[in-house]
Amino acid sequence: MTLSFNIEYRTNWGEEVRVLGSIPELGNNLPEEALPLHTVDGIHWNTDVDVQAPKSGVIEYCYHIYQDGKAIRTEWNSLPRSLHVSGGAKKSYRITDCWKNLPEQQYFYTSAFTESLLAHRERTAASKACKKGLLIKAYAPCIDGDHCLAICGNQPLLGDWNPDKALPMSDIVFPEWQVEIDASKISFPLEYKFVLYNKKESRGVAWENNPNRYMADPAIGADETLVIGDRYVYFNLPAWKGAGVAVPVFSLRSEKSFGVGDFGDLKRLIDWATATHQKAVQILPINDTTMTHTW
Known part of the structure; x- marks a missing residue:
């Protein structure tokens, strides 16, 4: 299995980006064993690595900035990045990430909300891997257990802009949401928006406060999944209140x-x-x- 990491980060002279994760190929979470990324312009960093899929099927990782062999900066990691992998040795994941700074309304990402006030007691399983997959991930913590995040767009499998037929996403790693779409059934360019979806009533409640998201044809190959992460989703809803x-x-x-x-x-x-x-x-x-x- 091949993981291809890609991230845009403007470094200073002498700095480099490394990825550190929960598997041996990514350093087993030991900072001194982090995997270096490569660049030609000091902005776009990438690397490919062959890995053995862990028994749990989950790989956690984060990015760090190193200088002279020492970590000098790390991204916000209160909620580790997680990748659910499946498939054989020929499977590849092309991961496109953005550097994670402190999110807005950071308190909604604390255990007080994610494990208590807005906890999801029964979570849906991760999406099954596709032969040609498009894995979209997004952060949306202010969603209670009766609702979920969904994707609605200009494709039949995304409801053709009908929010009541939007594609629900998995909350397996709440407050991050994810869904893998069969890319062979997508007619690019892809346009979509995130929707707040009422699971009990099977209807869309609100559109995200953001223009349409657009994606040209990313040329996904056979046995490849393109992972698009670090989307933050906000809705024009009343602020959460609690006595x-x-x-x-x-x-x-x-x-x-x-x-x-x-x-x-x-x-x-x-x-x-x-x-x-x-x-x-x-x-x-x-x-x-x-x-x-x-x-």
């Missing part, structure tokens, strides 16, 4: 506590917040913060 309570633990009181606030009271407070449909409980730090300067 909660803020209280220091020492101020809690209950008939079953010592009367000075303890962790048993904190659990009862959380049960009460759940029963009253609140979204957050905020407390003061429960340990000293002066030693670590994290106040």
Whole structure:
């Protein structure tokens, strides 16, 4: 299996781009073993590497900037890049990435939202690989479990611009969404937009706040999947709101506590917040913060 990494990054003199990942061919997440990329203009970086597909079928990776053999800069990696791979030794993935800076509304990418407030408890499986595939990935964290991200465009398999017939995407690595499309069924040029899709009602709810996305024929070969990532999707929807309570633990009181606030009271407070449909409980730090300067 061949992975072809491609990224545009304007480096300074003496700097180079490397890719670091979760498989031996990409360094096993050891910074000193990261795989260097090549360039002819200091802007467009690429490399090809033959790999063994991991048993999990998932490869995680990120990009770093090196100088004199040391990493001096890294992209935002709170949400690692992940690639679900399948196919035999002849399969190839052509990956086109952009450098990841801190996203807008970064707090929506934290575990408080992705694993609790907007958690997707039941996730759909990754798309099956196609002989000639176009894998489109996008970030959209502000979507609850009743909805999903979908693609609608100028192709029959994308609904022919009918949002109710849009192609749903997988939330296997939420808040990133992905879907692999059979490129042999696409008549290029491709135009599309992302849609907020209501899964229970099977209808499109809102179009993304962005002009039509356009793609000329990328000349995808046999046994090749072109991976297009790093799309950020936003909708003109009301801001997320949630009521909660803020209280220091020492101020809690209950008939079953010592009367000075303890962790048993904190659990009862959380049960009460759940029963009253609140979204957050905020407390003061429960340990000293002066030693670590994290106040």
